[in-house]
Amino acid sequence: MEFTFQVPTEIIVGQGCIRKNAEKFSQFGKKALVVKSASAEKNGSLADILHALREQGIEGKVLDSVPANPTPEDVQALCGYAPEFSFVVAVGGGSAIDAAKGVAVLAANDVPPSAMYDKSYRNTPLPVIAVPTTCGTGSEVTAVSVLTVGESKQSFSSPDLLPKAAFLDAGYLKTLPMRVMLDTALDALSHSVEAYLLADSWSNDMIAEQAFRNFAKYKEALERREFTDEDRALMLYTATLGGIAIYVGGTSAVHTMGYPITVLKDIPHGRACALTLGEYIGFVYDANKEKVDTMCKLLQVDGIRGFQEMLKGLIGETAVYTEEEIRGFVEIAAEAAMKKKNAKPITREDIFALYCKALCPQK
Ligand SMILES: [Fe+2]
Numbered sequence: 338m339e340f341t342f343q344v345p346t347e348i349i350v351g352q353g354c355i356r357k358n359a360e361k362f363s364q365f366g367k368k369a370l371v372v373k374s375a376s377a378e379k380n381g382s383l384a385d386i387l388h389a390l391r392e393q394g395i396e397g398k399v400l401d402s403v404p405a406n407p408t409p410e411d412v413q414a415l416c417g418y419a420p421e422f423s424f425v426v427a428v429g430g431g432s433a434i435d436a437a438k439g440v441a442v443l444a445a446n447d448v449p450p451s452a453m454y455d456k457s458y459r460n461t462p463l464p465v466i467a468v469p470t471t472c473g474t475g476s477e478v479t480a481v482s483v484l485t486v487g488e489s490k491q492s493f494s495s496p497d498l499l500p501k502a503a504f505l506d507a508g509y510l511k512t513l514p515m516r517v518m519l520d521t522a523l524d525a526l527s528h529s530v531e532a533y534l535l536a537d538s539w540s541n542d543m544i545a546e547q548a549f550r551n552f553a554k555y556k557e558a559l560e561r562r563e564f565t566d567e568d569r570a571l572m573l574y575t576a577t578l579g580g581i582a583i584y585v586g587g588t589s590a591v592h593t594m595g596y597p598i599t600v601l602k603d604i605p606h607g608r609a610c611a612l613t614l615g616e617y618i619g620f621v622y623d624a625n626k627e628k629v630d631t632m633c634k635l636l637q638v639d640g641i642r643g644f645q646e647m648l649k650g651l652i653g654e655t656a657v658y659t660e661e662e663i664r665g666f667v668e669i670a671a672e673a674a675m676k677k678k679n680a681k682p683i684t685r686e687d688i689f690a691l692y693c694k695a696l697c698p699q700k
Contacts, residue, residue: 340540344581346467346478347502350574355382355468355504359389365464365501366423368396370416370444372437374429374470375402380509382428382470390426398422403429403436406485406599406606409450412439418447424464427500430521431474431483431606434467438482438498441465453482453493467500470509472572473521473607475528475580477503489669490596499584505577507570515562517605519651522559522572524607526552527595527614528579532586533632534618534625536678541585544578549635551575556637559651590674590683591617594692597669602656611652613695615645620691624681655696663692 349358362369369390377383383399390397400415415436422444427437439453446458467477476482480499483492510518525548533545551571558568595609604612619641622629629641638644658666671685 340537342540342585344478344584346500348478348505348577349502350505350570352506352508353385354506355385355389358504359392361502362389362395362424362426362466363393365466367394368422369398369424369426370419370422370440370463371397371399371426371428372415372433372440373399373402373427374433376430376470376512377402377428377433380470380512382468382506382509385506386426386428386468397426400440403433405432406490407432407436407439408485409439409453412436412453412484413443413450416440416444419444422463424466426466426468427477428468428470430469430471430517431476431524434465434469434474434476434500435482435484437465437467438462438476439484439493441498442495454491456493456495462495462497465498465500467503468509469503469505469573469576471513471517471521472510472569472576473524473579475525475576475583477505478577478580479584481584485600488597488600489673490600503577505573507566507573510564510569510573518564518572519559519562519653520605520607521576522555522607523611523614523648523651525572525576525579527591527607527610528583528588529575530614530618530632531589531591532579532582534621534628534680535586535589536680537586541582544582544585546631546635548575548578548582549632551578553635553637556647560647587678589617589677589679590670590688590691593674593677594666594670594688597666598696601662601665601669602658604656608652611648612655613691615641615648616691616694618644620683620687621680658692658696660693660697663689663696666692 441462529548598609
């Protein structure tokens with residue numbers, strides 16, 4: 338047994354937590370860049386952040402809204418080199434928080450966006466404070482940023498990019514469109530499941546198992562498409578648990594296989610992952626029966642079949658792809674997917690078969 342478990346992000350949870358804890362911002366300096374999703378005005382999060390910054394005598398510069406699935410070039414276009422700023426506030430879903438991590442690098446370093454990946458920058462990225470406003474990403478507690486590069490997604494990471502603080506106020510979820518609630522909840526579930534079933538996952542078992550227990554509590558609300566304030570609060574917290582699970586353990590082939598579906602077919606990230614998650618669980622079952630059974634029990638689903646049925650219900654209608662399209666996904670995803678610490682070794686042929694079962698079930 339050998340592992341390190343450290344989650345340094347300060348996690349502040351509760352209604353109104355930004356205004357109640359405005360002084361937390363003051364330790365990072367007097368000039369902040371605010372990187373936001375387009376929804377940050379509507380859900381009230383931006384107003385709370387600007388209020389807290391003003392109260393602390395901090396100047397906040399609000400950048401243009403981050404587009405969905407941003408590229409490194411999109412990140413550079415947001416701000417670029419801006420050494421007069423001392424920290425970054427990220428507010429929104431995964432795209433905004435991941436873009437903010439890039440902004441944190443590029444604002445502190447006069448370098449091209451490729452430097453985020455090859456780490457050819459010298460100055461420490463600006464500190465990041467994260468305010469997630471969806472219930473999926475987990476990026477508020479990870480050191481990783483995942484951006485769209487070509488036909489897939491590529492990540493860069495650094496311990497410096499781990500947000501210093503994460504504010505979780507479920508009130509911001511109230512205005513989230515139903516489809517985004519479902520898709521991001523699927524992303525969070527996928528994080529916990531994937532991390533739980535990695536080859537050497539037990540360092541985060543306690544986190545993932547608690548996420549499964551929580552999920553069981555709001556599963557019916559997801560199925561009904563109706564949420565109480567308590568459901569939203571638990572969903573946001575559970576998404577952060579999923580983030581901790583992947584921060585400690587990582588994701589599996591499922592995430593890698595989801596990337597081309599998102600980039601080429603414009604399927605939101607969480608739903609794209611969920612599309613192959615059910616078949617993946619069936620694939621790894623013989624290598625990890627005990628944990629899959631425990632997971633299904635905690636999620637309160639009737640075995641693998643019950644898990645797959647639940648996913649189908651939450652995913653809703655899906656497109657069916659041709660074998661040629663699937664071969665394209667395999668081409669993009671296979672190499673990276675095979676390198677993950679999957680519960681059992683996975684080959685290119687396995688990946689093709691998983692995609693086919695999930696995306697063209699008549700084959
Ligand atoms: Fe994800």
